[in-house]
Amino acid sequence: MRVFKGRLLAVLFAALTLLPGERAQAELIATAGETKLVELSPLENDTSALTLVWTIDHPTLDRTAAMSAAIASVVTGGTSTRSSYEVSSFLKLKGVEQKIGRSGKNLTLTVSAPSDVFPEVLVHLENVLLEPRYTPNWYARELETSRPVISTRTRQPSDVLNEVTNYLEFDPAATDEETLETDFQFGRPAQVILRSEEEEVTRRTVRLINSLPGARFRLGRALSKWAEGWTGANGAPFALPKGIVHLADPDASEMLILLANAKAFSNAQDQLGSNLLVDYIGANQGSEMFRVIRQSMRASYDPRSDFVVVGKNKGVIALSATVEASAWPEVHGKIMEIYQGVRDGGVVPESLEIQKDRLDRTYYHRFFTDPDWGARQFLDEHPDGVEGEITLPLFEAFRTVSTEETIENADTLLPPIEEFLVILIGGGVSPSADMRSDGYCALPKGAPVSHCLNKLSNAEY
Amino acid sequence: MRAAVFFLSIVFLVFSGSAQAQSIIPLAQKGGLHAAYVVPVDTFDRVDVQLIVLSGSYDDPDPSGTAHLTEHLAAFSADATILRKPRERDIYATTHNVATVYTNSGLPSEAEMLLRLSRAVLDTPSVSRKFAESEVAIVQRETLLRERQYPFRWLSRMALQNLYGTLRGRADNTVEDLPKLSLEKAYQFHKEHYVPSNVTLIVSGNIEPARAEELVARVFGDTEPSDAPKKPWLDQKPDPEKQSVVRLQSDRLQRDTVLFAKFVEFEDRSTSIDMQGAFFIASGILNERIAKVLRHEDTRILNHGVNWYFAKNADVELVIDLQLMPGFSVDEAKDLLTETLAGLLDEPISKYEIHELRQKEVVWSQNMARRPSAFLWFLQNVAADGFPPISPSVFAETLSNTTDQEVIDFAEKILQPSATSFVLAEKAD
Numbered sequence: 001m002r003v004f005k006g007r008l009l010a011v012l013f014a015a016l017t018l019l020p021g022e023r024a025q026a027e028l029i030a031t032a033g034e035t036k037l038v039e040l041s042p043l044e045n046d047t048s049a050l051t052l053v054w055t056i057d058h059p060t061l062d063r064t065a066a067m068s069a070a071i072a073s074v075v076t077g078g079t080s081t082r083s084s085y086e087v088s089s090f091l092k093l094k095g096v097e098q099k100i101g102r103s104g105k106n107l108t109l110t111v112s113a114p115s116d117v118f119p120e121v122l123v124h125l126e127n128v129l130l131e132p133r134y135t136p137n138w139y140a141r142e143l144e145t146s147r148p149v150i151s152t153r154t155r156q157p158s159d160v161l162n163e164v165t166n167y168l169e170f171d172p173a174a175t176d177e178e179t180l181e182t183d184f185q186f187g188r189p190a191q192v193i194l195r196s197e198e199e200e201v202t203r204r205t206v207r208l209i210n211s212l213p214g215a216r217f218r219l220g221r222a223l224s225k226w227a228e229g230w231t232g233a234n235g236a237p238f239a240l241p242k243g244i245v246h247l248a249d250p251d252a253s254e255m256l257i258l259l260a261n262a263k264a265f266s267n268a269q270d271q272l273g274s275n276l277l278v279d280y281i282g283a284n285q286g287s288e289m290f291r292v293i294r295q296s297m298r299a300s301y302d303p304r305s306d307f308v309v310v311g312k313n314k315g316v317i318a319l320s321a322t323v324e325a326s327a328w329p330e331v332h333g334k335i336m337e338i339y340q341g342v343r344d345g346g347v348v349p350e351s352l353e354i355q356k357d358r359l360d361r362t363y364y365h366r367f368f369t370d371p372d373w374g375a376r377q378f379l380d381e382h383p384d385g386v387e388g389e390i391t392l393p394l395f396e397a398f399r400t401v402s403t404e405e406t407i408e409n410a411d412t413l414l415p416p417i418e419e420f421l422v423i424l425i426g427g428g429v430s431p432s433a434d435m436r437s438d439g440y441c442a443l444p445k446g447a448p449v450s451h452c453l454n455k456l457s458n459a460e461y
Numbered sequence: 462m463r464a465a466v467f468f469l470s471i472v473f474l475v476f477s478g479s480a481q482a483q484s485i486i487p488l489a490q491k492g493g494l495h496a497a498y499v500v501p502v503d504t505f506d507r508v509d510v511q512l513i514v515l516s517g518s519y520d521d522p523d524p525s526g527t528a529h530l531t532e533h534l535a536a537f538s539a540d541a542t543i544l545r546k547p548r549e550r551d552i553y554a555t556t557h558n559v560a561t562v563y564t565n566s567g568l569p570s571e572a573e574m575l576l577r578l579s580r581a582v583l584d585t586p587s588v589s590r591k592f593a594e595s596e597v598a599i600v601q602r603e604t605l606l607r608e609r610q611y612p613f614r615w616l617s618r619m620a621l622q623n624l625y626g627t628l629r630g631r632a633d634n635t636v637e638d639l640p641k642l643s644l645e646k647a648y649q650f651h652k653e654h655y656v657p658s659n660v661t662l663i664v665s666g667n668i669e670p671a672r673a674e675e676l677v678a679r680v681f682g683d684t685e686p687s688d689a690p691k692k693p694w695l696d697q698k699p700d701p702e703k704q705s706v707v708r709l710q711s712d713r714l715q716r717d718t719v720l721f722a723k724f725v726e727f728e729d730r731s732t733s734i735d736m737q738g739a740f741f742i743a744s745g746i747l748n749e750r751i752a753k754v755l756r757h758e759d760t761r762i763l764n765h766g767v768n769w770y771f772a773k774n775a776d777v778e779l780v781i782d783l784q785l786m787p788g789f790s791v792d793e794a795k796d797l798l799t800e801t802l803a804g805l806l807d808e809p810i811s812k813y814e815i816h817e818l819r820q821k822e823v824v825w826s827q828n829m830a831r832r833p834s835a836f837l838w839f840l841q842n843v844a845a846d847g848f849p850p851i852s853p854s855v856f857a858e859t860l861s862n863t864t865d866q867e868v869i870d871f872a873e874k875i876l877q878p879s880a881t882s883f884v885l886a887e888k889a890d
Contacts, residue, residue: 045504045831085757089749092821095828114828137760144763144786153715156610254605285551298595301603322606369832445712446890 029054029067030187032215036385037192037205040374041367048196049112049371050122050205052189053379059105061148061170067107069142070184071100075109076142077134079127084138087128096121099372103379104169104311106190110372118196122204126211129186136182150448152247155256155425157304157320163449164260164318164421165310168238187213191385193375238264238314240421241456243439245449247425255328255426258320259335261415265313268393272359273406274413278307278317279355281342286354288338289319299323299331311380317415325427336417343414345407352403360398367395421456423449483830483852486670490678493657493686499673500665500840500852505833508572508666511840512579514561515661515847516654519630519694522646524638528654529556530600530647531586535655536563537596538588539581543574558770560845564837569667576680579662583655583684585648593644601639608636612714613766616884617780620722623705624882630694631778657684661844665837695774699724703880708791710889716763719783719794720884725875730775734848736871738863740777741856743871744769745818746810751781754801761789761797773846777875791885806876810869819860826853 031054043049056067075098078084091098094117101108113121148166151159189212194205240262265271282289282305293303303321310316319339323331366373381392406413418438424431431440439461441452455461483502491497495515521527536554553564563582565575586593608615621632628634662681664673730736748767755762763784770778783794829835830853844850851859 047831083757085753088752088757089817089821093817093824095824135760141760141763141786149715153713154610254602254609294599298598301599301606322602324602 026183026185027181028185028187028213028215029070030213030215031055031190033190035188035190035192035209036387037194037209038378038385038390039194039196039202040378040390041195042197043112043195043371044368046115047112047371048115048118048198048201049110050125050195050201051108051110051191051193051371051375052186053106053108053191053193053375054186055105055190056107057105059170061166064102064107064170065146065148066143066181067184068100068102068146069139071107071109071186072142072145073134073139074132074184074186075111075125075128077132077138079131079133081127081131084134090124094121094124096124101372101376103376104383106379106383108372108375108379109186110375112195112371115196115198115201118198119200119204122201122208126208129208129212132185139182148448150446152425152443152446152449155254155322157256157258157302157306157318157322160256160258160320160423160425160449161260161306161308161316161318164240164423164453165308165316167450167453168240168262168310168316171236185213187215191379193371193378195371195374238262238310240316241439241453242419242421243441243456243461244431244436245421245423245441245443245452245456246431247443247445248430249426249445252427253325254322255325255424255428256320256322257328257332257335258318258423258425259339259417259420260316260318260423261420262310262314262316263415265315267313268397269401270409270413271309271313271315272394272397272401273409274315274317275307276352276355276359276401276403276406277342277347277410277414278305279359280347280352281305281339282319283307283355284358286351288342289321289335292338293321293331293334297331297334299327299334303335309380312383319420322426326429328424328426328428329432332422339414339417343410343417345410347407347410349403349407352407356398356401356403363395363398421453482854483665485850485852485855487849488662488664488674488677490674490682491662492678492681492684494681494684495658495661495689495847496844496849497662497677497681498664498844498850499668499670499677500663500850501668501670501673502665502830502836503667504830504836506569506667507566507833508569508575508664508668509564509566509833509837510572510575510579511663511665511837511844512563512565512582513661513663513841513844514563514582514655515559515659515845516650516690517557517559517561517845518633518635519558520650520654520690520692521629521633522650523629524641524643524646525629525633525635526600526604526638526642527646527650528561529604530597530642530644531650531655532556532561532563533596533600534586534588534593534644534647535582535651537592538584538586539563539578542581542584542587543578557845559772560841562841562845566833572664572668572672573676573680576664576676580680583657583660586651590644597642597644600642604635604639609713612711612718612886613720613782616718616720616886617722617782619707619709620705620720620780620882620884621778623707623884624703624722624724624880625697625699626703627697630697653690656687656689657681658686658689661847661850663840663844663850665840695772695776698726698776699880701726701878701880703882705882706795706885707883708885708887710887712889714886714888715784716787717785717789717791717794717888718884718886719785719791719798720886721779721781721783721795721798722882723779724880725777725779725877726879727775727777727874733771733773733775733846736771736775736867737843737851738859739867739871740769740771741822742815742818742860742863742868743875744771745822746814746868747805747872747875749818750805751801755783755797759797761786762794773848779875791887795883795885802876806873810865810872812865815865815868822860823857826856829853 096113099110289303300321300323306318308316439456441455488497536552565578625632766782768780829839840850
């Protein structure tokens with residue numbers, strides 16, 4: 001599968017545009033250096049897309065939420081000439097999709113639209129970036145939306161996993177208590193990722209970037225404070241604590257069991273091999289967890305595994321099931337047994353090959369139809385951009401990883417089951433003393449999972 | 462037919478652009494099926510077969526959940542009968558209000574196998590008694606899981622129970638009925654509802670019409686027509702004077718929520734088949750006006766969703782879901798919504814507004830055709846009522862054939878006084 005055009009343009013923008021006077025006090029988010037423009041293969045569904053990438057120094061959870069809310073406010077809150085409703089109407093009439101995402105320290109705004117109207121959409125984007133007019137209340141609403149969900153209320157495995165990955169990605173000690181700025185402007189991005197075949201789109205993209213202010217106008221109030229107060233998690237090991245996080249809800253008839261482990265890999269091949277094994281364990285209806293826990297034990301509707309890519313050669317492996325409260329110890333034991341069996345090499349090669357084909361198709365399909373996802377793949381591999389030939393080793397690994405070797409190396413590609421964090425949310429008996437030996441934290445109702453992750457990490461149990 | 466609008470603060474999913482026309486071609490050699498169609502498109506290198514049983518949760522007997530249990534049994538039975546090797550594809554089956562949809566997707570070369578998988582759904586489920594009995598427990602697990610994850614499910618159920626004054630038909634009693642689920646009721650439901658005359662088949666994707674005709678005749682040609690089941694819920698109407706308001710607190714909620722339901726009856730109409738265009742445009746205009754007030758002129762509502770259900774007999778059910786910002790009370794939100802709806806047509810609907818809405822809807826529909834799953838949803842939406850499916854290009858034609866006056870009359874009817882139901886739900890710690 002060849003997915004890249006292999007063309008990189010490093011664009012130097014000498015000309016700067018002054019901010020309009022009435023916006024002079026806005027917090028400017030922009031790069032002080034050059035903007036790197038990379039062109040990836042065009043999308044397959046007659047759409048074009050542009051991803052603008054702004055880098056946050058020392059990202060914290062609060063700051064990332066604030067920046068996401070700010071971008072959302074800028075692109076929806078109206079301009080000096082268009083109300084928010086008029087902006088919304090324009091987006092619908094042109095068929096524009098806007099997504100805000102993140103890869104590590106990089107925040108992204110991906111704008112996509114049918115190719116025939118995309119040049120016009122770029123003009124609109126230039127206007128909203130230069131002349132945003134959202135209100136503080138609009139921003140407050142976007143900020144509320146950006147806040148992480150408390151997963152103990154929804155009890156969705158994906159929400160719990162989101163809290164776990166946030167814990168891994170952000171310094172748990174870093175909080176931003178001070179009142180944040182509400183007035184932002186987004187200037188020149190650090191990177192631009194383009195998905196279009198049209199020369200006109202490239203030309204207008206360059207014009208758009210040229211029109212945006214650079215970081216020399218950065219006032220740096222709130223952001224500087226954040227940066228100064230932050231001690232940093234760089235260099236911290238990519239790991240979750242062992243032990244048990246337990247929210248006991250005696251009124252609940254169900255128990256959510258989730259086992260999680262953070263694993264760093266030495267290369268893309270190992271990451272992909274691990275991903276395939278995890279998929280084999282529980283990613284779909286052809287998996288072992290579905291076959292055993294759902295179809296044989298009849299114990300859960302949603303047994304599943306997840307492999308969450310957190311960055312280059314880093315992933316979170318998760319196994320989960322929601323079960324009748326009284327049955328959770330038995331199902332927990334069965335999940336561990338299934339995992340251990342696969343780790344010991346108990347894998348049907350034909351089924352693993354099917355999982356590989358499925359994952360390959362998923363990667364291919366998403367890369368060519370989902371520009372936000374595609375941008376994240378690029379940024380996971382090249383967070384600071386790239387010059388010269390563009391490679392994404394994870395995509396290339398599909399051609400080099402063999403299922404036979406993956407099975408042979410299962411015990412190194414999958415971490416020992418004893419090293420998994422266990423999260424229990426719901427009813428049923430408390431974990432046994434034996435289970436608690438690696439650490440136990442009782443999670444108060446309504447508290448985030450990170451409350452216990454901090455305690456387990458600091459051996460406060 | 463269902464139209465839904467959700468406004469999210471970060472992700473904005475609206476699509477546009479030119480797209481190829483998608484013809485809806487009826488298939489004559491369909492055996493006893495209610496209807497069969499092929500929709501040839503070469504945008505995607507795949508074929509999708511949707512078998513739509515024209516009965517869903519509204520058709521549940523006592524207990525609620527029977528249609529759902531039947532869906533599980535039929536899907537696993539079909540899968541086990543046709544596929545005999547390691548699973549390469551997941552089963553996709555969903556029980557909606559008025560229909561149960563089985564979707565089988567694959568490469569064009571697999572078209573016959575996909576049709577045979579679909580055909581097997583109509584056979585009496587042949588899974589072991591032990592498996593079938595334990596599937597009841599799986600349905601119970603699934604129901605409880607969804608209840609926890611999506612509070613909208615139980616909040617809207619409560620609103621509809623209070624609106625219609627019943628626990629059956631248009632309203633249900635799913636959770637309380639879980640212990641009463643029975644295999645006998647499910648098999649009886651299959652016998653009555655999974656009959657050819659109650660089934661629509663849609664084959665779409667990269668397939669020649671002649672080949673689809675040949676394959677459908679081969680796989681479904683031996684099915685015999687029979688009486689379609691009755692739909693008693695179509696006669697179920699609430700007391701027009703009903704004005705229900707209930708309050709609750711729950712630790713399952715992420716934030717304070719207001720749920721509103723309204724029933725509208727077009728007394729002079731017996732079918733909605735010729736009102737589709739007016740419904741889509743009028744509901745779109747009302748959605749835009751609601752958004753203008755609740756999202757663009759006010760910032761105290763975090764998210765709002767507007768769900769429309771337009772039944773085949775032209776009854777309309779409108780459900781509005783408000784997620785509140787901290788500090789904005791459920792009572793204030795109720796007053797805001799009531800005031801908003803009361804004043805929604807103070808400014809008459811203009812020709813320009815209708816014109817612009819038509820454009821937005823066409824752009825939206827064209828972009829649905831760009832994504833396989835969205836395209837399938839589009840085809841099944843109207844077909845779930847037993848009507849011919851509407852493709853994005855047919856949709857555009859339908860909108861252009863709708864007069865402005867039809868749109869205005871529809872919108873005015875929606876906002877006339879009728880039965881309503883509020884649930885004011887506060888988050889508890």
